[in-house]
Amino acid sequence: MASRGAAALPAPTASGRFFPVSFTDVAAAAGLRSPQIAGGESRKFILEAMGSGVAFLDYDNDGWLDVFLVNGSRFDAAPKPGHHLYKNNRDGTFTDVSVKAGLAKVAWGQSVAAADFDNDGHIDLFVTAWGRNALFRNQGDGTFLDVAPKAGVAGDRTRWGSGASFIDYDRDGLLDLFVANYLVFDPARTPLPGKDPACNWLGAPVFCGPRGLPFATNLLYRNNGDGTFSDVSAASGIGASQKTYALGVLAADLDGDNWPDLYVASDSSRSLFYHNNANGTFTERATYIGLAYDENGMEQAGMGLALADYDGDGRLDIAKTNFADDYPNLYRNLGKVGFTDRALFAGLGLHPQYVLWSAIFADFDNDGWPDLFLSAGHIFNEVDRLPTPQKFRNPRLLYWNLGDGKFEDVSTRAGPGMQARHSSRAAAAGDFDNDGRVDLLIMNMNQPPSLLKNANTAPHHWFDARLTGTASNRSAIGAKVRVESAGRWQTVFILSQSGYYSVNDPRAHFGLGTVAKVDRLEITWPNGNVETWRNLEADRVFLATEGTAPK
Amino acid sequence: MKLAAVLAFASLAHAQTAAALAARGAELLEANRPAEALSAFTRSLRLNPAEVEALSGMGFLLYSQNQFSAARTYLEKAVAARPQSFQARFLLAATLVQLKQTQPAITQLRQALLRNPAHLDARKLLATQLLEIRQFREAVTVLQPVVETLPPDEEVHLILIEARQTSGDTAAAFALAQKAAARFPNSGQILTWLGFQLQFAGRYEAAKPPLLRAMEIEPAFAVPAQVLGDIYLKEENFTEAIRWLNRAAEKMPDDAEVLLSLSRAQAESGASSEALETLQRAARAAPTDARVHFHLSRLYFRLGDEPKAQEAAALSVRLRDTQSPVSPAPASLRLRR
Numbered sequence: 001m002a003s004r005g006a007a008a009l010p011a012p013t014a015s016g017r018f019f020p021v022s023f024t025d026v027a028a029a030a031g032l033r034s035p036q037i038a039g040g041e042s043r044k045f046i047l048e049a050m051g052s053g054v055a056f057l058d059y060d061n062d063g064w065l066d067v068f069l070v071n072g073s074r075f076d077a078a079p080k081p082g083h084h085l086y087k088n089n090r091d092g093t094f095t096d097v098s099v100k101a102g103l104a105k106v107a108w109g110q111s112v113a114a115a116d117f118d119n120d121g122h123i124d125l126f127v128t129a130w131g132r133n134a135l136f137r138n139q140g141d142g143t144f145l146d147v148a149p150k151a152g153v154a155g156d157r158t159r160w161g162s163g164a165s166f167i168d169y170d171r172d173g174l175l176d177l178f179v180a181n182y183l184v185f186d187p188a189r190t191p192l193p194g195k196d197p198a199c200n201w202l203g204a205p206v207f208c209g210p211r212g213l214p215f216a217t218n219l220l221y222r223n224n225g226d227g228t229f230s231d232v233s234a235a236s237g238i239g240a241s242q243k244t245y246a247l248g249v250l251a252a253d254l255d256g257d258n259w260p261d262l263y264v265a266s267d268s269s270r271s272l273f274y275h276n277n278a279n280g281t282f283t284e285r286a287t288y289i290g291l292a293y294d295e296n297g298m299e300q301a302g303m304g305l306a307l308a309d310y311d312g313d314g315r316l317d318i319a320k321t322n323f324a325d326d327y328p329n330l331y332r333n334l335g336k337v338g339f340t341d342r343a344l345f346a347g348l349g350l351h352p353q354y355v356l357w358s359a360i361f362a363d364f365d366n367d368g369w370p371d372l373f374l375s376a377g378h379i380f381n382e383v384d385r386l387p388t389p390q391k392f393r394n395p396r397l398l399y400w401n402l403g404d405g406k407f408e409d410v411s412t413r414a415g416p417g418m419q420a421r422h423s424s425r426a427a428a429a430g431d432f433d434n435d436g437r438v439d440l441l442i443m444n445m446n447q448p449p450s451l452l453k454n455a456n457t458a459p460h461h462w463f464d465a466r467l468t469g470t471a472s473n474r475s476a477i478g479a480k481v482r483v484e485s486a487g488r489w490q491t492v493f494i495l496s497q498s499g500y501y502s503v504n505d506p507r508a509h510f511g512l513g514t515v516a517k518v519d520r521l522e523i524t525w526p527n528g529n530v531e532t533w534r535n536l537e538a539d540r541v542f543l544a545t546e547g548t549a550p551k
Numbered sequence: 552m553k554l555a556a557v558l559a560f561a562s563l564a565h566a567q568t569a570a571a572l573a574a575r576g577a578e579l580l581e582a583n584r585p586a587e588a589l590s591a592f593t594r595s596l597r598l599n600p601a602e603v604e605a606l607s608g609m610g611f612l613l614y615s616q617n618q619f620s621a622a623r624t625y626l627e628k629a630v631a632a633r634p635q636s637f638q639a640r641f642l643l644a645a646t647l648v649q650l651k652q653t654q655p656a657i658t659q660l661r662q663a664l665l666r667n668p669a670h671l672d673a674r675k676l677l678a679t680q681l682l683e684i685r686q687f688r689e690a691v692t693v694l695q696p697v698v699e700t701l702p703p704d705e706e707v708h709l710i711l712i713e714a715r716q717t718s719g720d721t722a723a724a725f726a727l728a729q730k731a732a733a734r735f736p737n738s739g740q741i742l743t744w745l746g747f748q749l750q751f752a753g754r755y756e757a758a759k760p761p762l763l764r765a766m767e768i769e770p771a772f773a774v775p776a777q778v779l780g781d782i783y784l785k786e787e788n789f790t791e792a793i794r795w796l797n798r799a800a801e802k803m804p805d806d807a808e809v810l811l812s813l814s815r816a817q818a819e820s821g822a823s824s825e826a827l828e829t830l831q832r833a834a835r836a837a838p839t840d841a842r843v844h845f846h847l848s849r850l851y852f853r854l855g856d857e858p859k860a861q862e863a864a865a866l867s868v869r870l871r872d873t874q875s876p877v878s879p880a881p882a883s884l885r886l887r888r
Contacts, residue, residue, distance in 0.1 A: 007721045009753035033559070203688065243872065268869065287864035288857075290847035295815075297842035325719055337853045344785070349753065 003491055005252070006326050009349035015408050019400055020458035021364045022415030022441065027451035031094045032192075034084050034228030036443050038072035039537055041381065045187055046209035047160070048074070049129055049379040050247075051357070051425025053112040053501035054441045054449060056432065057123050059101075063541070065432045065505060067441060069449060070109035070127055081104045083127065102143045102466040107131055108144055111249075111426075112500030115166040117175045118227060122476065123506075126153070126177060128161025128546060143293040152229045153177055153221050157297040159453060160216060160343050163249030166477050166496040167260050168196050168526050169236075174223035175473045175496075178238070180246035180264050181216035183209065202386045202427070210245040211235055217241050218264070218266060218272075237260075237274075237282045244269040248304040252282055252493045255289075255478065256335065258528045260478045263291060265302030265320050289338035291318070291331055299317070300326055304426075308361030308370040310403050314482075316493055319372055321500070323355035324390050328374065347407045349370075354378060354394050356439050358427035358499035360436045364512030366460035369401035375422030375442055375500070386526075393421040396442070424450070426514035430505030437460040438509055443502075461512040462539035463521075467494060470546040471527055478526035481508040486515040512538050523549075569599035576608045603633040610642050617648045630659070636665040642675050648676065653683050671697060671704060678710045687718030697819055698727070703734045705741065712744050714753075724748060733762065739769030747778050755782045775800035777809050784812055789820035800829075807837035811846055818850055822869075826850055841870035 027033070052070040059066050065201035066482020067086040074080060080105035086094035098104040108130035117124050122138035132154040136144035148154035155161065162182040166175040190213065198212045220238040221229035233239030243268035254261045255275065262274040262282065270293055286292035294300055301323035310317050315333035322328055327349045331339040343349060353374035361370040378395035383390050398414045399407035401504025412420055422444035429438050437454040444450060463483060467476035480496045492508040512518070518536040525531070525545055531549035536542055556610040576591030593641060595605035606629035613622035626643035633639060640663035647656035660677040664670065674693050681690035695710045697704070708731040715724035730737075732745045742765035749758035759782065765775040780796035783789070797811035803809050810833035817826035826852055833843045848863035 007725075007752045083810060270871075285861075285864075288852040288860040290849055293845065297810075297845035297867075338849065344753075345787070476821060 004420070005328045006211075006349070006352040008352055009121070009344065011350055011409060012406065013078075014514075015402055018411050019365065019408075019410040020210045021456045022456055023417035023452035023454060024415055025417040025447055026422075026453045027418060030451050031096070032067065032069075032086060032090060032451055033448050034096070035447050036069055036071055036106035036445075036449060037074055037081060039485075040074045040076045040078065041446070043207055043341045043379075043381060044075065044192055045185070045190055045386050046183075046207050046213070046379075047108065047185055047187075048072075049161075049207065050110065050182070051377075051443050051445055052109050052502070053127075053503070054426045054428050054499075055112045055114050055503035056430030056441060056505045057114045057503060058506065059085065059123055060087065060142060061122070062088075062090075064090050064434065067094060067432070067449075067451075068103070068112060068125060068400070068503075069500070070112050070197060070426075071106070071492065072110070073106060073108045073320045080106050083109060083245070086257045095233040098133070100142065100256075103136060105134060107134065108379075110161055111163050111250070111497060112503055113164045113166055113177075113497040114421070114506070115175050115477045115485075115496040115502040116281060116473070117166060117177070117223065119474040121474060126164055127165070127180060130160045131158055133161045133164075133179065137390075140376045147227065150154070151227060152231065153179070155179075155219075158186075163264065163501060164497060165262070166249040166473075166475070167251035167262065168478055169260055169282075170222070170280055171259070171527050172225075172529065173469070173472055174225050175475070175477055176223045176260055177221040177229060178249060178251060179219040180249050180443070181218055182247060182267070183245050184214035186207075189292045200386055201380060201382070204380075204382045204386055206380045206382055210269075215241060215243050215245065218246055220472060221416065222389050231383075232241070232280070234542070237284075238278060238427050240284075242270075242272055242284065242369050243416050244272060246272070247302060248320075250305045250307055250318065250414060250495065250498055251478070252307055252316060252446070252495065254318075254333065255477070257317065258524070261528070263305060263318065263325050265305050267303065268299065268301045270299055270353075271320070273380075275349070286499050290341070290531075291339050294327075294329060296343045302329075302357060304358045306372065306498060307424050307493055307495065310361060310370055310372070312369070312456050312488060312490065314489060314491060316491065319361065321374060321376075324355045324378070327351055327352055328359065335463045345410070346405060351397060353390050354397070355390075357425045358442070358502060360429045360435050360440070360499050360504065362429040362504075363401075363460050363462075363509065363511035364398070364438050364454055365456050366436070366462045367401075367403075367458065368490065368511050368513045369403045371491075372399040372407060373397070373427065373429070373440060374399075375427045375444060377425060377426040389423075393423050395421055396424065412433055415452075415455070416452060420450065422447060422450065426500050426502040428502040428504050429498060431464070431507075431509065434541075436464075438505070458514075460514065461516045463510045463512055463518050463536065463538050464507040464541040465521060465523070465544050466547045467523065467542055468543070469525060471529070472525040472546055475506065476523075476538070476546070478524065480524040482520075482522040482524075483510045483518050484520040485510070485518050486514050487517075507541060553675040569595045569602045570604065572598065573602050573604035573608060577604060580612060585616070586611055601628070601632045603629050603636060603639065606632065607636070609641060610639075610646065614642065614646050614649070619646050619650075622646045623650060624764060625756060632699045634662075635666060636674075637663050637670065640666070641670070641676075644676060646672075648680060653680050656680050657684070665820075671707070675704075675706055675710060675790045678714060682710070682714060682717065685717075687714050691718060691720075698796070705735050705738055707732075708735070709740055709744065714750075716748070721748070723753060725752060737768055739772050740777070741764040741773070743775045743778065750778055750782050757784055759781055771802065771820050773799045773809070774804070776802070777812070779807075780809075780816070781812050783802070784819075786814050787819070789816045792816035793820065793822075804832075805836035805845055810836065812844060814846060814850070818853070821853055823850065827854070839870055841867045843867075844870065 037360040047340040070083040127137040135148040163180040199208040248265040259276040264272040274282035308317040318331040320329040328342040358375040360373040374397040426443040440452040442450040471477040592609040610626035629639035632792035646660035678690040690789035728745040742761040746762035762775040777799035783792035812825040816828040844867035851860035
C-alpha cells in the first residue's frame with residue numbers, strides 16, 4: 001500500500017448551515033446480526049485484510065430492498081459462515097433466508113455485482129472470490145443456483161477475483177461481465193509477516209503485499225445469450241497485463257460517447273481506464289485522460305469508486321478512495337479533455353489518517369446535490385500499538401455537497417451511526433424502508449454490518465426511478481437517468497457494482513429540495529435510445545419501462 | 552638473548568622512524584604543502600607498510616585531491632591495521648560517499664560512531680546516507696539526540712527536518728521547522744523549509760512571509776520562489792504561479808519539478824503552447840522522469856494529439872517500473888543540505 005505522508009489540510013470556513021441528517025445504526029434491531037468474516041484476528045496474509053461486499057437488491061421483486069452480505073473465510077479453525085441473504089419484512093426488520101435461498105455457500109468471498117444477466121425478470125448475483133467465482137442465478141422462486149461453472153465464469157483456476165461489474169459492452173441487450181483480479185496469491189508462497197523487508201510497516205512486522213506479490217490480469221466475459229459466456233479477455237484487450245493491483249470497478253459511459261467504459265481503481269499502482277472502442281475492443285487510456293494518478297503524477301493505493309455528477313454540469317465525475325497518508329480523489333469530468341482531480345479544492349483533504357474504502361455519492365438530505373460518504377478502517381491490526389495516530393477502527397466520513405463544487409465535513413454532525421468506530425470496508429446506499437431517505441449498509445471486519453437509518457428532518461422532496469429494459473438489458477445497467485426540476489438537471493447512472501465491492505439501490509434516487517415536481521425525466525437506455533417523461537409527481541417511485549414513454 | 556634485544560631495539564627505532572615520518576607528513580599537510588606531505592607518507596609506508604597514520608594521511612591527501620579510488624585503498628588498509636581508529640573509518644566513509652558506495656559508507660559510519668558517538672559530522676554524514684536509502688526513521692534516530700546540542704547546528708536541523716518529512720512524520724517536521732526558524736532567523740534554507748511545511752499543511756497564507764524573507768536573505772536561492780509558485784498554483788492564481796515559477800526556473804533552468812509546476816500553471820491558464828514548450832524542456836532536462844512524460848501525455852491529449860499522448864503515457868508507465876517512489880519534498884531543497 002503506497003503511503004505519501006499527506007498532511008491533514010485545514011478545514012475551510014464552515015458554511016454555517018444546518019445539516020439535517022442523522023444516522024443511527026439499526027442493524028441489530030433489524031435482525032442483521034451475523035458477522036462478516038474476513039480472516040482471523042491476527043492477520044498473516046493480505047487476503048485477510050480486504051473485507052467483502054454488501055448489496056441492496058430486490059431479489060423477490062416486491063418493491064422492498066433486501067440485503068445480501070458476502071462472506072469471506074479464515075485460515076484458522078474458527079467457524080466459517082456462508083453468504084447471507086436477508087429478506088425485507090417491510091416493517092424495518094429482515095429475515096435470514098440464506099439457507100433456503102441456497103446462498104449460504106462458504107468461500108473466500110470478495111465482491112458482489114447484481115443484475116439480471118439472463119433477462120428473465122429476476123435479479124442475479126455474481127460473487128468474486130479467492131478461488132472460484134460464483135454466478136447465483138435467481139430462479140424466481142426465492143432460491144438461487146450457482147451456474148458459474150456451466151456459464152463459464154467460475155474461472156479456470158484459483159484467482160483472486162476483486163471488483164466485478166456487469167456491462168453490456170457491445171450493446172446487444174445482453175449483460176456481459178468484467179472481473180478484476182487483485183493479485184496472484186498462494187499462501188504457501190507468500191512470506192509471513194516480517195519475513196521479507198517489504199513486510200514491515202513503521203518497523204513492525206505485518207502481512208506482505210500487495211507490492212512484491214505477483215500481478216494478476218483482468219477478465220471480460222461476453223454473454224452468449226444462452227446462459228453461457230465466452231472469455232473475450234484477450235480479443236478485447238482487457239486481458240493484457242497492466243502490472244496493477246485491481247480492486248474497485250465502475251462500468252459507465254465516462255466519456256459521453258454512449259458506449260460503456262470501465263474504470264478500475266488499483267492498489268499501489270496506476271488505476272486503469274478501459275475506453276470502449278465500440279468495436280468489441282478497449283484501449284487503456286487512464287494516464288492521459290487523468291484517471292491513473294493524482295494531479296502530480298503520483299501513484300496511489302486506490303480502493304473504491306463512486307460515480308455522480310457532483311457539480312451539476314451534466315458530466316459524470318468520480319470519487320476514488322485511497323490508503324492512509326494520502327487524499328481521496330475527486331476526478332471532475334471536463335468532457336473531451338479528460339478529468340482533473342479537485343479533491344483538495346473541494347475540501348476532501350481533511351482526514352489523511354484514515355484508510356478509506358467505499359465511496360458513495362448519494363443525496364442524503366434530498367437537497368438536489370449528491371453528498372459523499374466514505375467508509376474507513378485500517379488494514380493492520382498492529383497499528384493500534386504503533387507510534388502513529390492511525391487506528392484500526394475509525395469513524396465514517398460524510399461530506400455534504402454545498403452545491404458550489406465544495407463539500408463540508410459533517411461527519412461529527414451526522415449522528416451516532418456516522419461516529420461509531422469500526423474497521424469498515426464495503427458499503428451500499430439504499431432506501432430500505434421506502435421513506436424517501438437514503439440509508440447506508442456497511443461491512444465491518446469480523447463484526448455484523450451496520451445499517452444506518454437516515455433520519456433527515458429537512459422537508460425536502462424526492463423522486464426515484466426504477467428502470468426496466470426491454471430492448472436493452474432488463475436491469476437497465478448502463479442507463480443514464482436525468483431529471484430536470486425547477487430548471488436544474490441531475491444525472492444518475494445505473495450500475496451493477498460501485499463503492500467498494502458493493503451494490504447500491506437499483507433505483508435512481510434524486511433529491512428535489514423544496515420542489516414537489518419533476519419537469520422532465522430523460523433516460524438514455526444502454527442501447528443509446530432516449531426517452532422522456534414529463535410532469536411527474538415527487539415523493540414516489542416511478543416505474544420506467546423502456547419503450548413506454550409518451551411520444 | 553643479546554641478539555634478540557638488539558633486534559627488538561632496531562624494530563622499535565624503525566617503527567619510530569615510520570611514525571615520525573607520518574607525523575611529519577601530517578604537519579606538512581596541515582601547512583598546505585601536499586607534495587612534501589606525499590613524500591613523507593610514502594617514505595613512512597616504505598619503512599612500515601602498516602603505519603596507520605601514514606595510511607590515513609595518504610588517504611586524506613588523495614581524498615582532498617579528488618582521487619577517491621586511490622584514497623579508498625589506503626584508508627581500507629588503515630582500518631584493517633587499526634580497526635579501533637575513529638579517524639580512519641570516518642575518512643574511509645567520507646571517501647565511500649564520494650564513490651557513491653552508500654551501504655559500505657553506512658557500515659563504516661556506524662562503526663565510527665561506536666568509537667566516537669559525539670562526533671557531529673559523522674552523525675550528519677550517516678543521516679544523509681540513510682536518507683539516500685530511504686531509511687528515514689534511522690536517520691531521525693541518529694540526529695535527534697544532537698538537535699538540542701549547543702551551539703545549535705543548522706545542518707543538523709535541515710537534515711532532521713527532511714528526515715521527519717520524508718518518513719511521513721509531517722507534524723514533527725513542521726514543529727522542528729518552526730523551532731529551527733526561531734533559532735536561525737536568517738537562514739534562507741530553514742525559512743524555506745518552514746514555508747514548504749506550511750504549504751504542505753495547506754496553510755498557504757502563513758507560508759508566504761517566510762518564503763519571501765528567504766528570498767531576501769538568499770536572492771540566488773531558487774527554491775523559495777518554487778514553493779511560492781506551487782502555493783499560487785494550488786490557490787489557482789495562475790498568473791502569480793507563473794511569475795514565481797518563472798523566477799525559480801531562471802535560477803534552476805533544468806529542474807524538472809520547477810518546470811512541471813510551471814507547465815501546469817501555464818496549461819491551466821490556457822497557455823497550452825507555452826506549457827508544451829516547458830514540458831519539452833523538462834523532458835530534455837530529465838528524460839527518465841516518469842512524471843514529465845505523464846504530464847506530457849495529458850497535455851498532448853488536451854491538445855487533441857492522442858497518438859503522442861499514448862506514446863508519452865506508455866513511456867511514463869515503462870519508466871515507473873524502474874523508479875522508486877518520489878519524495879514529497881522538492882528534490883532541489885533536499886540537494887541543498
